[in-house]
Amino acid sequence: MADTLFDKKTVKKIGEILSKMKKKVYVVLLRENNDSYSDTALKMLEELSAINEKLKYKIIYKDSEESEKYNVEVFPAFVLENENGKNFGVYYYGIPAGLEFGNFLNEVMNFSTGPEANLSEASLDKLKSIDKPIDIKVFITPTCPHCPKAVMVGHNIALANENIRTTMIEANYFSDLSRKYNVSSVPQVVINENIIFVGALPEEEYVKKVMEAL
Amino acid sequence: MIDFDLKSFSENTDVEEYDVVIIGGGPGGITAGIYTVQAGLRPVVIEKAIEGGMMNNTELVENWPGTNSIRGMELSEKMADHAKEFGVKFIGAEVVDVKTKEDKKVAILDNGKEIKGKVLIISTGSRPRLLNSKGEKEFMGKGVSYCATCDGHFFKDKEIIVVGGGNSALDEALFLTKIVKKITVVQNLAYLTADKLLQKKLSDTGKVDYIFSSVVKEIKGDKFVNKLIILNTETNEEKELDTEGIFVFVGLSPNTEFLKDKIPLNKWGYIEADETMETSRKGIYAVGDVRSKEIRQIVTAAADGAIAASHAARKYF
Numbered sequence: 001m002a003d004t005l006f007d008k009k010t011v012k013k014i015g016e017i018l019s020k021m022k023k024k025v026y027v028v029l030l031r032e033n034n035d036s037y038s039d040t041a042l043k044m045l046e047e048l049s050a051i052n053e054k055l056k057y058k059i060i061y062k063d064s065e066e067s068e069k070y071n072v073e074v075f076p077a078f079v080l081e082n083e084n085g086k087n088f089g090v091y092y093y094g095i096p097a098g099l100e101f102g103n104f105l106n107e108v109m110n111f112s113t114g115p116e117a118n119l120s121e122a123s124l125d126k127l128k129s130i131d132k133p134i135d136i137k138v139f140i141t142p143t144c145p146h147c148p149k150a151v152m153v154g155h156n157i158a159l160a161n162e163n164i165r166t167t168m169i170e171a172n173y174f175s176d177l178s179r180k181y182n183v184s185s186v187p188q189v190v191i192n193e194n195i196i197f198v199g200a201l202p203e204e205e206y207v208k209k210v211m212e213a214l
Numbered sequence: 215m216i217d218f219d220l221k222s223f224s225e226n227t228d229v230e231e232y233d234v235v236i237i238g239g240g241p242g243g244i245t246a247g248i249y250t251v252q253a254g255l256r257p258v259v260i261e262k263a264i265e266g267g268m269m270n271n272t273e274l275v276e277n278w279p280g281t282n283s284i285r286g287m288e289l290s291e292k293m294a295d296h297a298k299e300f301g302v303k304f305i306g307a308e309v310v311d312v313k314t315k316e317d318k319k320v321a322i323l324d325n326g327k328e329i330k331g332k333v334l335i336i337s338t339g340s341r342p343r344l345l346n347s348k349g350e351k352e353f354m355g356k357g358v359s360y361c362a363t364c365d366g367h368f369f370k371d372k373e374i375i376v377v378g379g380g381n382s383a384l385d386e387a388l389f390l391t392k393i394v395k396k397i398t399v400v401q402n403l404a405y406l407t408a409d410k411l412l413q414k415k416l417s418d419t420g421k422v423d424y425i426f427s428s429v430v431k432e433i434k435g436d437k438f439v440n441k442l443i444i445l446n447t448e449t450n451e452e453k454e455l456d457t458e459g460i461f462v463f464v465g466l467s468p469n470t471e472f473l474k475d476k477i478p479l480n481k482w483g484y485i486e487a488d489e490t491m492e493t494s495r496k497g498i499y500a501v502g503d504v505r506s507k508e509i510r511q512i513v514t515a516a517a518d519g520a521i522a523a524s525h526a527a528r529k530y531f
């Protein structure tokens with residue numbers, strides 16, 4: 001077998017983290033045929049699920065009927081689902097590698113016990129009232145220290161209301177998308193195409209931006 | 215090669231009371247955590263971004279004793295792992311306010327939670343300072359950047375400007391030479407203030423030009439930045455430079471906004487502390503780059519952290 005993505009030491013640490021999983025979690029991998037980045041994404045999921053079998057994955061190919069349901073613009077993409085296969089709007093375009101990986105595990109752990117929107121009461125109250133679709137894009141690079149926070153809060157916001165979907169986007173890899181949204185600093189957050197900000201805002205201000213997009 | 219870093223994982227914890235609450239998980243905060251455990255106490259480190267702090271933005275650290283040369287991200291991970299193995303708890307959140315009056319100090323998090331402790335150690339470090347010139351805010355995120363490791367790849371094969379001539383500016387410029395086509399360094403003084411060795415490394419890349427004695431007047435562009443207007447302070451001549459991106463590294467300013475009116479700050483916003491790292495508020499300590507001091511380095515931040523934790527353990531427990 002070729003080299004593994006995770007070295008022994010990391011496997012051990014991941015094992016300790018995942019050993020506390022309660023329920024199964026599905027990572028849906030939406031992938032392209034003959035695409036090495038999609039292959040790497042799959043390899044990552046294979047290795048993770050070998051560490052703890054509660055972490056499951058499903059593979060869905062681009063252009064299949066199933067794929068349409070998830071409505072993703074680029075491949076590979078990940079979508080987190082709970083043990084019943086319910087989609088909560090937690091999306092990733094590209095592999096949550098580098099500094100994003102720890103937060104990806106935070107979210108897997110959250111799905112294995114809930115998932116719960118880990119936000120303040122005040123934020124939850126505001127977000128509850130949203131009754132039309134909100135799309136949040138969080139552009140990141142794997143080497144950006146402030147990016148995981150922007151993704152974490154964004155994904156928790158998605159968990160607070162079924163109308164909200166939040167996508168982490170690997171901005172180096174999906175350079176066409178980055179160009180389309182004029183990304184030159186990360187994290188850059190785009191809400192419903194019209195609200196744009198750069199930087200990891202604290203929760204209250206982040207939620208305020210989401211409400212502005214309505 | 216793709217790599218996976220666990221630093222942004224933070225274990226869920228419902229514990230809301232500790233002996234020592236440390237705000238900021240850079241080398242100062244992490245070391246304070248380790249020494250607190252060593253003193254038999256329970257510390258928590260609250261970090262809003264990534265454990266390791268500013269070290270994560272440093273490509274190579276070459277002056278941390280015991281390691282000739284190590285990636286900043288790797289040193290961060292090693293320090294954080296060490297602390298976790300010792301039993302230091304970490305919480306991933308931003309502290310937005312503190313209560314300092316009561317016997318128990320309280321850190322208020324952006325997710326609404328409150329974390330209490332008898333002693334508070336502030337190690338929030340600093341962040342890049344703005345130029346405060348016309349057009350800067352407008353083009354932030356549109357070609358004006360403050361983090362080479364974060365944003366460098368958006369400027370692949372482009373001709374860019376680095377503003378600043380100190381150690382961090384040249385450090386970041388050196389990292390950028392691997393990505394961009396050409397760099398023009400604009401420095402306000404007539405000379406660079408960075409270490410000689412670093413200057414030489416940068417010049418050896420053959421990708422860098424220098425403009426001295428020039429200050430930034432304005433940043434211009436359309437949708438994206440495309441010009442930097444500078445003023446030569448010796449000749450008083452203005453010059454317009456075409457550019458495809460601007461990286462600004464003109465020093466740092468302390469992360470202390472949330473502490474205004476809570477503890478005394480000096481006029482630049484830094485926290486004053488005595489040689490035990492305690493501030494004039496009993497039970498509140500300041501360590502690392504956020505403290506008013508001469509030398510801001512990893513090793514001095516770590517030293518501050520050790521002193522604060524040891525002193526607090528003796529005085530308050």
Ligand SMILES: Cc1cc2nc3c(=O)[nH]c(=O)nc-3n(C[C@H](O)[C@H](O)[C@H](O)COP(=O)(O)OP(=O)(O)OC[C@H]3O[C@@H](n4cnc5c(N)ncnc54)[C@H](O)[C@@H]3O)c2cc1C
Binds near residue numbers: 510
């Ligand atoms: C480009 C560059 C290169 C450098 N190279 C070197 C080098 O080679 N060697 C060397 O010794 N030093 C180097 N330094 C300096 C060194 O990085 C710093 O001196 C050191 O990191 C300071 O440590 P600290 O713990 O005080 O703060 P930081 O490392 O800045 O950490 C502070 C932490 O606090 C967090 N924080 C801030 N506010 C809050 C809040 N409200 N709530 C929660 N968390 C918060 C931040 O996210 C951050 O993680 C370099 C600096 C730069 C900019």
